[in-house]
Amino acid sequence: MKVWIDQDLCTGDGLCEEIAPDVFVLLDDGLAYVREGATIMAESKGNAQGAAGMATIPESQLDIVVEAAEECPGECIFIEP
Secondary structure, eight states, X not given: OEEEEOTTTOOOOOHHHHHOTTTEEEOTTSOEEEXXXXXXXXXXXXXXXXXXXXXXXXXXXXXXXXXXXXXXXXXXXEEEO
């Protein structure tokens, strides 16, 4: 499973990072991004795909990533097979 965030919908609330900090991170621009290990899917962090990048969800994190998507006020977290 993979996860990505639609930056146009992100409210910068930070709930996703609180729920699943190993998968989501809030950056200085006030928006949330997905991460895969040390790689943050943001151009400002050297990732050419930028926010369009998708992170693989570790099996151990799947339940909390789903919870983060359900709790997100901006409904901007998308999970794909």
